[in-house]
Amino acid sequence: MNRREGLAKLTGRERYVDDLKVEDCLWGMTVRSPAPRGRIREVRFGPGVDWSEFVVVDYRDIPGPNVVKLIESDQPVLASDYVRHIHEPVLLLAHPSRRMVRLAVREVEIVIDPDPPVLDFRLTPRADQIQYKSDNVLKHLRIEKGDVARALAEAPVVVEGVYETGAQEHVYLEPQGMLAYLDGDVLVIKGSLQCPYYVLDAMTHALARDQHRVRVVHAPTGGGFGGKEEFPSAVALHAGLLALKSGRPVKVIYDRAEDMAATTKRHPARVRHRTGVDRDGRLLAQDIDVVIDGGAYVTLSPVVLSRSIIHAAGPYHAEHVRIDGLAMFTNAVPFGAFRGFGAPQSQFAVERHMDVIAERLGIDPIELRRRNLIREGQTTATGQVIRDGVDRVAVLDRAVELSQYRRKQAGYATFNAGHPTLRRGIGLATFYHGAGFTGAGEVYLNSKVQVAGLPDGRIEVLTACTEMGQGQITVFTQLASDRVGYAPDDVIIAAPDTARVPNSGPTVASRTAMIVGHLVERACDDLRRQVSEATARGDYLKRAIAAWHEQHPNQPLVGEAVYQPPPGIVWDEEHYRGDAYGTFAWATYVAEVEIDLRTYIARVIDFLAVQEVGKVLNETLARGQIQGGVAQAIGWALMEECKWNNGAMQNGQLTNYIIPTSGDIPPIRVDFLEVPYRYGAQGAKGIGELPMDGPAPAILNAVAHATSTDLRSLPLTPERLMEAMSS
Amino acid sequence: MSTPSTQPPIRLEFVLNGITVSATVSLVDRLLDLLRYQLDLPGTKEGCGEGECGACTVYLDGLPVNSCLVPAYQVRGSRVDTVESLDPAALQPLLESGATQCGACTPGVAMTACWIREHPELLETHTVAELMAGNLCRCTGYDGILKGVEAALAGRGAAS
Numbered sequence: 001m002n003r004r005e006g007l008a009k010l011t012g013r014e015r016y017v018d019d020l021k022v023e024d025c026l027w028g029m030t031v032r033s034p035a036p037r038g039r040i041r042e043v044r045f046g047p048g049v050d051w052s053e054f055v056v057v058d059y060r061d062i063p064g065p066n067v068v069k070l071i072e073s074d075q076p077v078l079a080s081d082y083v084r085h086i087h088e089p090v091l092l093l094a095h096p097s098r099r100m101v102r103l104a105v106r107e108v109e110i111v112i113d114p115d116p117p118v119l120d121f122r123l124t125p126r127a128d129q130i131q132y133k134s135d136n137v138l139k140h141l142r143i144e145k146g147d148v149a150r151a152l153a154e155a156p157v158v159v160e161g162v163y164e165t166g167a168q169e170h171v172y173l174e175p176q177g178m179l180a181y182l183d184g185d186v187l188v189i190k191g192s193l194q195c196p197y198y199v200l201d202a203m204t205h206a207l208a209r210d211q212h213r214v215r216v217v218h219a220p221t222g223g224g225f226g227g228k229e230e231f232p233s234a235v236a237l238h239a240g241l242l243a244l245k246s247g248r249p250v251k252v253i254y255d256r257a258e259d260m261a262a263t264t265k266r267h268p269a270r271v272r273h274r275t276g277v278d279r280d281g282r283l284l285a286q287d288i289d290v291v292i293d294g295g296a297y298v299t300l301s302p303v304v305l306s307r308s309i310i311h312a313a314g315p316y317h318a319e320h321v322r323i324d325g326l327a328m329f330t331n332a333v334p335f336g337a338f339r340g341f342g343a344p345q346s347q348f349a350v351e352r353h354m355d356v357i358a359e360r361l362g363i364d365p366i367e368l369r370r371r372n373l374i375r376e377g378q379t380t381a382t383g384q385v386i387r388d389g390v391d392r393v394a395v396l397d398r399a400v401e402l403s404q405y406r407r408k409q410a411g412y413a414t415f416n417a418g419h420p421t422l423r424r425g426i427g428l429a430t431f432y433h434g435a436g437f438t439g440a441g442e443v444y445l446n447s448k449v450q451v452a453g454l455p456d457g458r459i460e461v462l463t464a465c466t467e468m469g470q471g472q473i474t475v476f477t478q479l480a481s482d483r484v485g486y487a488p489d490d491v492i493i494a495a496p497d498t499a500r501v502p503n504s505g506p507t508v509a510s511r512t513a514m515i516v517g518h519l520v521e522r523a524c525d526d527l528r529r530q531v532s533e534a535t536a537r538g539d540y541l542k543r544a545i546a547a548w549h550e551q552h553p554n555q556p557l558v559g560e561a562v563y564q565p566p567p568g569i570v571w572d573e574e575h576y577r578g579d580a581y582g583t584f585a586w587a588t589y590v591a592e593v594e595i596d597l598r599t600y601i602a603r604v605i606d607f608l609a610v611q612e613v614g615k616v617l618n619e620t621l622a623r624g625q626i627q628g629g630v631a632q633a634i635g636w637a638l639m640e641e642c643k644w645n646n647g648a649m650q651n652g653q654l655t656n657y658i659i660p661t662s663g664d665i666p667p668i669r670v671d672f673l674e675v676p677y678r679y680g681a682q683g684a685k686g687i688g689e690l691p692m693d694g695p696a697p698a699i700l701n702a703v704a705h706a707t708s709t710d711l712r713s714l715p716l717t718p719e720r721l722m723e724a725m726s727s
Numbered sequence: 728m729s730t731p732s733t734q735p736p737i738r739l740e741f742v743l744n745g746i747t748v749s750a751t752v753s754l755v756d757r758l759l760d761l762l763r764y765q766l767d768l769p770g771t772k773e774g775c776g777e778g779e780c781g782a783c784t785v786y787l788d789g790l791p792v793n794s795c796l797v798p799a800y801q802v803r804g805s806r807v808d809t810v811e812s813l814d815p816a817a818l819q820p821l822l823e824s825g826a827t828q829c830g831a832c833t834p835g836v837a838m839t840a841c842w843i844r845e846h847p848e849l850l851e852t853h854t855v856a857e858l859m860a861g862n863l864c865r866c867t868g869y870d871g872i873l874k875g876v877e878a879a880l881a882g883r884g885a886a887s
Contacts, residue, residue, distance in 0.1 A: 016772075
């Protein structure tokens, strides 16, 4: 099935939030902190502006607690007396003219009495830099399996390595944006977002309004990648506050510069490995420290850290594992959700480290991985027994075969010996990604889905899941129409609107198709049971639904399903032991690179992505997810670098924060293996984030082989590669 | 603070998607603003506002341009064509190849794709990947876009 809303997008008819024509609308903007840390001494309004034309909102206008509610209640909606990062929101302005409000923002001066900021998460903070608890640690987590200290002491060889990854900007092509207006007593929020119920929760809390007086509606969203998971709550609150104060509709639409300066990015990370191995390359002990930069507020850092450490040991079995994770407070703009959610950072480290171990032992890196990949019945770092029928070695071997790895390796060695200025290489990474919320997260979410039977026999799927390009509308249409034997046109996908759809959880964590999709199937069955038998299909079902409505005039007919965990899933949150995820997708990616020794530019010239994903629901959409994720990861690996100065991003524009163009991306060949997962829709596992994990280590391994250089950090810009090759 | 009201408004006429329209703009209005906020054609998107991403691509006298970099007054007497003018049938290959995901870059991609389709002679000197490099896409990894353009070119060949 083709993407259902695809033609509307191609012809420019899809209406995103800033495309909506709203009468009497004001433009809202945010006045932000000019300093990374300090006390607000004064807010000065410049003399050249007629401020009576403007709606001005500060912290005193917030009806409820001044908090963007998330995991912790530490982030203010608007700073009152103290700022903890540069670009922190302090004041809101609105005006009928967008240009006027832009000019006016520059005429407000926030005067700060500065305090010393923490700007490097890797350094131990001085006493005068402590701002969170006693040590600036936002979260500490530990995984322990066996006795690492003893195993390391006894290991014949111990290999150490430190690996670093930088921040990454999402660059969804549609910047953040929200529209707020009052409909009677109901404050309506419409905008670009992934998680309608997160926004609703934040709104009811800070605005002290009950659920019935706030309505959050999803507008078609121009990309998210995690960047529209938690951040839109703040934008919605700002638009809502301006609408409440002015009594008029307000649009808050970020331009690219504001978006890049003020919104979340991927957490920078530093990962240290100490690995005990025997002479044959068997992993005896993995001792791993993961430190991530959380930024100035807790936001989602504890959960990002959690996923990061759970994936930090890689898809390998070792008897003895210790993983410590720290999320550090700094005065950086808070880091947040980004596709992969901590796993790309830690899997970059372990997969680069595997090549370092192989080099040290003189073992082939493929063979080293083959010897250590988790076999059926073996356990992960958290002690989760893997018994899913997937042959992980076969995934690796397929990638080696399809890429013609050995032939390429030999060919490039010959090429490199003979070429004066170019070097070519091939490298790979084996990795995995757990789909859905971690541990008991899905149980807490308690997701609910409804499928309504309409009087004419068609059905309507009601969920809070949002379409942001990943294909949710199309996949839910397919799942429901396959389940009940309808033509796709007879399945309506309701627009997410908290006044009418149940809370089926956030659109994150590769959970939509696998978990919520499965609930769509079960809700279809529940609907069928109410009008006929659970297996009723097609025209027969349509007639049964129509007949039910004739017998029950003006009554709603709604099938429902609520999340139930797969049997036997047990997670111990306190000790970080047990079944971290219902299932994992497994993959091996192969990168081929070419380095120009005159410019030190490394280019990916071919790429192969082999993955086991349970079941491919839509070939075009699934391939698009993998290729898009690989491209985003190529950017993270080679070109996307956030340059910081005093806590501010210095290259916050697309002119000098470089993302890949069509000229930078090689052919990305995608190969799917399918071992159906019983508790996923039609057997599917989540795939949205998987492709973010593997490309960076595969590429750096390839460059390391091509140049015989030990590379430990991302992004591998030409400057970094030159330094590494010169040292 | 200099305000727009201190500058005289500029009246202009131009041909938009085949129809003559008139508008009053200020000196600092961009063609993108004129199309989106005054003439109710929000199909053209703003991705970066500095000519990097190509989401705002329109044809100015037949040539693709970034409408965020074109002062509105400059289109006086010109011909402007936007995504709204494209024939949906011509876009079918892009739909089938997976060229659109989130859709924010898509109007610009569609404009460049159709322009290549109408100018196949460009392929004598450039690859499709080179010709599409002015349109940033963060979702697809470009393969779906390039395949769609190639299919559209092949379909054009078959049709003529």
